[in-house]
Amino acid sequence: MEVDQLRYFLRVAExxxxxxxxxxxxxxxxxxxxxxxxxxEELGQPVFERKTRSVALTEAGLLLQSRAQQIxxxxxxxxxxxxxxxxxxxxxxxxxxxxxxxxxxxxxRQFSAEFPKATIIVQEDxxxxxxxxxxxxxxxxxxxxxxxxxxxxxxxxxFQEELLLVLPLEHxxxxxxxxxxxxxxxxxxxxxxxxxxLSDNIxxxxxxxxxxxxxxxxxxQLAMVQELVSLSHGISMIPQMARDLDETDRxxxxxxxxxxxxxxxxxxxxxxxxxxxxxxxxxxxLHNYAQNRK
Amino acid sequence: MEVDQLRYFLRVAExxxxxxxxxxxxxxxxxxxxxxxxxxEELGQPVFERKTRSVALTEAGLLLQSRAQQIxxxxxxxxxxxxxxxxxxxxxxxxxxxxxxxxxxxxxRQFSAEFPKATIIVQEDxxxxxxxxxxxxxxxxxxxxxxxxxxxxxxxxxFQEELLLVLPLEHxxxxxxxxxxxxxxxxxxxxxxxxxxLSDNIxxxxxxxxxxxxxxxxxxQLAMVQELVSLSHGISMIPQMARDLDETDRxxxxxxxxxxxxxxxxxxxxxxxxxxxxxxxxxxxLHNYAQNRK
DNA sequence: TTAACCTATACCTTAATATCATTGATACAC
DNA sequence: GTGTATCAATGATATTAAGGTATAGGTTAA
Numbered sequence: 001m002e003v004d005q006l007r008y009f010l011r012v013a014e015x016x017x018x019x020x021x022x023x024x025x026x027x028x029x030x031x032x033x034x035x036x037x038x039x040x041e042e043l044g045q046p047v048f049e050r051k052t053r054s055v056a057l058t059e060a061g062l063l064l065q066s067r068a069q070q071i072x073x074x075x076x077x078x079x080x081x082x083x084x085x086x087x088x089x090x091x092x093x094x095x096x097x098x099x100x101x102x103x104x105x106x107x108x109r110q111f112s113a114e115f116p117k118a119t120i121i122v123q124e125d126x127x128x129x130x131x132x133x134x135x136x137x138x139x140x141x142x143x144x145x146x147x148x149x150x151x152x153x154x155x156x157x158x159f160q161e162e163l164l165l166v167l168p169l170e171h172x173x174x175x176x177x178x179x180x181x182x183x184x185x186x187x188x189x190x191x192x193x194x195x196x197x198l199s200d201n202i203x204x205x206x207x208x209x210x211x212x213x214x215x216x217x218x219x220x221q222l223a224m225v226q227e228l229v230s231l232s233h234g235i236s237m238i239p240q241m242a243r244d245l246d247e248t249d250r251x252x253x254x255x256x257x258x259x260x261x262x263x264x265x266x267x268x269x270x271x272x273x274x275x276x277x278x279x280x281x282x283x284x285x286l287h288n289y290a291q292n293r294k
Numbered sequence: 295m296e297v298d299q300l301r302y303f304l305r306v307a308e309x310x311x312x313x314x315x316x317x318x319x320x321x322x323x324x325x326x327x328x329x330x331x332x333x334x335e336e337l338g339q340p341v342f343e344r345k346t347r348s349v350a351l352t353e354a355g356l357l358l359q360s361r362a363q364q365i366x367x368x369x370x371x372x373x374x375x376x377x378x379x380x381x382x383x384x385x386x387x388x389x390x391x392x393x394x395x396x397x398x399x400x401x402x403r404q405f406s407a408e409f410p411k412a413t414i415i416v417q418e419d420x421x422x423x424x425x426x427x428x429x430x431x432x433x434x435x436x437x438x439x440x441x442x443x444x445x446x447x448x449x450x451x452x453f454q455e456e457l458l459l460v461l462p463l464e465h466x467x468x469x470x471x472x473x474x475x476x477x478x479x480x481x482x483x484x485x486x487x488x489x490x491x492l493s494d495n496i497x498x499x500x501x502x503x504x505x506x507x508x509x510x511x512x513x514x515q516l517a518m519v520q521e522l523v524s525l526s527h528g529i530s531m532i533p534q535m536a537r538d539l540d541e542t543d544r545x546x547x548x549x550x551x552x553x554x555x556x557x558x559x560x561x562x563x564x565x566x567x568x569x570x571x572x573x574x575x576x577x578x579x580l581h582n583y584a585q586n587r588k
Numbered sequence: 589t590t591a592a593c594c595t596a597t598a599c600c601t602t603a604a605t606a607t608c609a610t611t612g613a614t615a616c617a618c
Numbered sequence: 619g620t621g622t623a624t625c626a627a628t629g630a631t632a633t634t635a636a637g638g639t640a641t642a643g644g645t646t647a648a
Contacts, residue, residue, distance in 0.1 A: 003295065003297060027605095027606075027607090028606070028608080029627095031607070032626095034627090035605085045376070052614045060376045064372065067376075070368060074361070074364060078365070313593085321636095322639080323595075324597080324637085324638075344596095345645095346646060347594075589648100594644085595643090596642080598640090598642090602635105604635075611627080611629095613625085615622100615624080
């Protein structure tokens with residue numbers, strides 16, 4: 001049983017298709033077929049049930065899948081652990097799009113200065129995809145907003161931040177001394193599309209106070225939300241960190257009176273994997289940076 | 295990092311010598327050297343410190359040793375687990391020399407009849423070597439006498455049996471109606487050499503009753519002890535199971551009056567390794583056989 | 589200094605694994 | 619129902635990696 005065979009096997013299992021898996025593995029399809037054949041020969045039974053348009057795992061294959069995963073992870077972690085000098089290496093950080101551009105740059109600049117030999121790879125994605133990648137070991141840690149359905153993952157809260165109301169310049173509420181939640185009920189909202197958890201945060205906050213914001217427009221970027229608000233397409237709520245970097249005067253930010261909407265930012269990682277010293281250093285710097293942000 | 299590389303590495307680490315390890319691995323020494331070199335290249339640092347007459351593990355090597363062990367065990371167990379049909383496969387049983395020939399044949403006959411496809415390999419060795427092999431996964435289970443210093447191993451007692459006094463035909467004690475421990479104090483003993491735990495059992499039993507048996511002769515086999523007793527070299531104690539198979543009339547077996555010396559027989563295995571269904575079947579048959587022995 | 593002992597290197601052979609081209613089988617569209 | 623697209627498997631061939639032999643090179647011990 002060879003390491004490559006296991007790697008190949010897992011990819012086929014994931015894709016359910018030899019041809020596709022072979023492409024991703026950058027080997028030819030016949031090579032992949034034969035590799036799996038050898039594996040099956042050694043195990044004395046097939047691991048895939050070949051259907052006409054796809055392949056499915058057999059019972060033995062299902063068992064092998066989890067074991068192969070373990071074996072490869074153990075090998076990967078062994079290599080990291082041995083090469084761990086606490087200074088060089090790479091850290092793969094995931095973050096949701098409503099955090100990444102507003103929070104990471106400062107942290108990364110600071111961290112890179114302290115650890116010049118380290119390579120940091122940032123991946124932006126939605127919460128559920130980041131959690132999946134974290135579980136799979138494709139990223140080392142993820143920075144996202146609570147709540148997270150994080151089974152088998154470690155979660156540590158970093159900080160809480162306010163969501164600010166953002167209004168067009170000429171909006172009637174701009175001149176109101178105190179804006180309460182009930183005041184905004186009747187105005188249409190501009191929100192991020194449903195893949196983003198920020199919308200969930202906002203909607204669930206409103207719902208708890210028994211109204212459902214009417215979204216007139218759904219976009220995929222926070223900057224777009226801000227621009228649309230400036231153009232009077234609606235009002236919205238924007239995290240403090242995004243507001244801090246917004247220097248325009250074409251829109252107005254206001255803090256709600258009464259109970260303020262907030263979101264909690266947390267870091268998530270897979271505790272079953274080896275944590276390099278560099279990773280640990282990154283996490284402590286992350287906590288410090290989160291504390292001293294203001 | 296290849297599976298073979300890890301296998302090679304572990305052997306060199308164990309032997310502390312490339313040439314010797316290569317012989318055991320049945321590859322040439324240069325092939326082994328190169329394989330380790332590639333491994334070190336991948337890890338970015340040496341795993342062995344080459345001394346002039348031997349090689350020692352570096353810090354990285356020490357780390358790799360335990361990880362490599364884990365990885366190979368995981369791979370082995372995965373293969374067993376997948377190929378496990380509950381009928382075929384092999385079981386490697388270890389037993390101490392004072393148990394193996396008297397206890398195992400009957401059990402093995404019975405087990406082989408029920409599981410004709412199974413292969414059973416019996417290895418006779420001393421208690422500490424068997425425990426070590428069990429820990430290393432070189433044998434699946436061991437049958438030996440308590441007490442066992444079995445860290446990280448599972449121990450289950452099978453049964454207890456009496457140690458019988460064995461005397462030459464013309465020995466003065468033969469005609470005594472009841473023989474007590476105090477009666478034998480003055481007679482010289484024939485014992486197994488110190489590698490065998492049966493001697494420990496006997497000596498510790500006597501010691502607890504405050505006398506130390508004088509050994510005039512030390513042999514390495516129980517059959518030899520029996521023969522020497524017949525030739526009046528001394529007296530001894532023999533486990534019940536060995537007495538049961540001894541059909542000669544050239545020596546006399548007697549049960550001691552009062553507190554009788556005994557030994558406890560137990561089965562030991564490594565709970566951290568995968569237990570095949572065949573192995574589990576063997577263990578239940580082993581328990582049954584031990585119970586119904588009489 | 590020489591012999592013994594080890595590991596590393598150079599060079600060659602063999603075996604494993606890849607690729608390319610193609611077949612064979614099934615599903616789906618028209 | 620015939621044609622076409624989709625896949626995995628196979629055969630022939632090329633490439634690459636691993637292993638073997640011979641030997642160099644370095645260190646210890648007699």
